[in-house]
Amino acid sequence: xxxxFTPNEDPIEVVPEKGKKFQLDEVRTLVGGKxxxxxxxxxxxxxxxxxxxKKVGMFLVDEEGLLKDDNEFNSNAVMLDGDRRPLFGNAxxxxxxxx
Numbered sequence: 198x199x200x201x202f203t204p205n206e207d208p209i210e211v212v213p214e215k216g217k218k219f220q221l222d223e224v225r226t227l228v229g230g231k232x233x234x235x236x237x238x239x240x241x242x243x244x245x246x247x248x249x250x251k252k253v254g255m256f257l258v259d260e261e262g263l264l265k266d267d268n269e270f271n272s273n274a275v276m277l278d279g280d281r282r283p284l285f286g287n288a289x290x291x292x293x294x295x296x
Contacts (some may be wrong), residue, residue, distance in 0.1 A: 235261065238257070
């Protein structure tokens with residue numbers, strides 16, 4: 198299971214289509230949103246970061262999210278990341294071993 202953070206919306210739970218791990222094409226579609234396929238970049242969260250009481254591993258984001266027109270700042274994802282860097286567009290939160 199993962200959690201998809203989209204700008205200006207509540208996070209939603211998503212489940213890998215095939216088994217327990219997200220496949221690259223699936224992640225590209227989730228984080229790419231209206232842009233289609235994207236280059237996926239992992240954003241490793243600070244050690245000990247928790248979401249809903251469980252330790253989380255990383256966000257998977259569009260590597261070029263900042264550069265794309267109309268790709269909005271993702272304030273929910275940035276807060277969980279501890280404001281270490283700006284994140285734009287969709288961000289998929291995964292637990293260790295899910296990708």
